[in-house]
Amino acid sequence: MTEDSMVTIEVDGQELKAKAGAMLIDVADQAGIDIPRFCYHNKLSVSANCRMCLIEVEKVPKPIPACATSVMDGMKVYTKSPMALAAQKGTMEFLLINHPLDCPVCDQGGECELQDQSLAYGSDVARFVEKKRLVPKKYIGPLVETNFNRCIHCTRCVRFSAEIAGMREMGSTGRGEYMKIGTYVERTIDSELSGNLIDICPVGSLTSKPYRYQARAWELTQSDSVAPHDAVGSNIHIHVRNNRVMRVHPKANEAVNECWISDRDRFSYEGLYSEDRLTSPMIKENGRWVETDWETALQQVADGLKEMGAGTGALLSPSATVEELYLAQKLVRSLGSDNIDFRVRQSDFRGGEPALPWLGLGIDEIEAVDAVLVIGANPRKDQPILGHRLRKAALNGASVCYLNPLEYDLNYHAEQLLSAPANMADDLAAVAKAVGATGAIIDDAEVKAQHQSVAEQLKQAGSALVLLGNLASAHPDYSILSALAAEVAKASGAKIGFIGEAANSTGARLVAAMPTDGLNAQSMLEQPCKGYLLLGLEPDRDFWNPTQAQTAFKQAEFVVALTAYRSASLEAAADVLLPMAGFAETSGTYVNGDGTWQSFAGAVQPMGEARPAWKILRVMGNLLDADGFDQNSSQDVLEQARNSADGRQLDNSVTADLGQERRLNGSGLTRIGDVPIYATDALVRRAPALQKTADAISAAIRINPGEAAKAGLADGDRATVIQEGNLATMPVEIDPGVAGGSVRVCAALAGSETLGGQFGEVTLEKA
């Protein structure tokens, strides 16, 4: 019987067609026939150990588990027969033997599968009067709370860690009553997807730590939204109680995030309630900040911007919504200025980028590719759901190669070419030469075995993909890298894809939040503008070169910042601070990496006097007497933005010149200033639970042992990084995963804001 052939089965008298080999429980689910289960999860392997889905099949003497039984032609299944019900009731009684009766204090109470199913399938009296088992709770990190007394040993968490998170962090030890779930050696769960353990646990054994004891499921109102942190645009549910975001859950969308979300998307909501939320408009009077009302503040902004006119520069966050970016660019253009940009973490604007870079294929198509070359990116941490898709591709047999200045800890097999920032172009040129491309740098490249092997994999693959990510776009030779990547893709027949850095990198381009002939993000700071409009950015953390940004803002005559937070660097830079609504407080739209427009409504009221940024920008437009600022809702703005984006197509064709001058020459040490996973935007940086995880690294000089020996540094020393005359002193960490000739000094962390660009020549001095 072939896999595709259909069989006919009968479930509870209902005739169903199903694919041969499908599991009974899946077929029943699709037909809407309810079969109770705990251990079965459609994204995980079948273990059939909870025995809750026992059902009766004709001519089979004993009840059998529906999750581990494949359908056969002519099968007659009874899910509600006396035998099935007795089996389910018996299983439930066994499961409850050791399950504590602590539902009143359990966070799962009210949304617990065990509670629901014991009501539906269980007995009302317990016959077990002996003592229950006691299992001590374990500390597994700041995100997930454990209470293993409640565990029913379904092993969903064990299978999740191994199969989805790819880290084998959890396991079970012992047998029967002595079986325990745990990490064996006490340690934390460090996966970037660990929050999903909370969802898959059917009981209250693994629950959310930040949400602990905060609310009950029945008190929460659910709104749909889109996660604001990466180019995936994971679909989420926001759960609200008393106008406060209590937690975030994934919303299943097979085309985007399946049923998972990253920890960053799940726990970043805590940042909304940070103490430094800006709740009323503020203006600087004689160097002192005073709270004021909206009218005064907006009038001052309008006056200021009118005076700046064409000298205004707008720097916009790529995490802002389509509506905000559209209105912001419209506002600045109405002032006669074309200095608008959202590419605040890019330094090379020599035209290396395609007209409208995007992922190149659907997020759900990634797992089907046969070979991937990832250049200057770590999707596992930068876009965790994308990383998961890549992992799925690798497990499906795709060969995945990385070309990075850092060696990453990956949860699948991949070939990693480690290359100092200055040599990345040479290595990529060598790969290009090996696949048969020709051109300026390519012809001089020296092809080694490793390049040859990458090239072979790309060429042999049926569908290959070349991806460029965050580190590549921050690279000073980004235009060369992308031109080389395009050559590699062309010669090997691969698709090329650009992973947008933030939630709306693609959307920002679609609504033209970038200059046509004005100044770009880099030149706006190099040749300071008279005035600046900042949207959702922090001068000390969100720029490629924070020192340059802070200096430029200080020199400017007038700086207005729309921000959700009141940080010291904003207070130093700005003249007016306008409080804008944060994540979940505003309606909007994000266009994710594969070009999907995803709109969402606000879930809670903005805090204090804060207002959605699109409303602020609209009123600013009115005060400046600009045309086209008469929208009444964010839907109106979206409609206009969509119309304005009509002529623009996603387009990954690169036309850069390979023979451009190389900005990194590789003499001395080069800084690698990557942005760690929990430092990407203002919201995440303020989420306390995420900041306690192992991934939330603090500023340090990370250097490989060879370079450390050359510089006379040892692990634990303190040293000063000197970059273009800027200093920062931080501890030294020896990390063999950093390429030679370079030193990893992360950007966007506290302590690194006094340094220069994300990449550049540095010297180290022992402090």
Place this chain on the structure above:
Amino acid sequence: MKVLRNYIKSLFLLEMFKGMRLTGSYLWRKKFTIRYPEERAPMSPRFRGLHALRRDENGEECCVGCKLCEATCPAMAITIETGPREDDGSRRTTRYDIDLFKCIFCGYCVEACPVDAIVETRICDYHFEERGENIMLKDELLAIGEENRDRINSDLSAQAKYR
């Protein structure tokens, strides 16, 4: 003729004397009114009066913040906020308010409570002088529980067999 008879009857106040005889007869019978508030009528142990929050024999508050009373309250009179307690991380209420203007004394909260933390006492006479006093705070409810500890406990055991 009938009219004339009725006229004479009313002239001699016969109906009134009949009534007064009934009234007068009660003057010598045993009284069945009581002198409230000095005297009280007997009350059932299941009387549903003012609420109280109990503490157990160790002085620990019984309430674990499961919020079932809040969920079941038909008048939405109960407001609870919970969180882990600072010292031991146990689940406790950080706020437990009952609005007595909203409360209809149905006793559902008592029925819903899995730990017998919220009870309704026999206290049925109280007053408020200021707006806002109608909202009983957690401390006040706990204080009522402590003051009437013995009575609450005996009432609970008296009705235990019916629950």
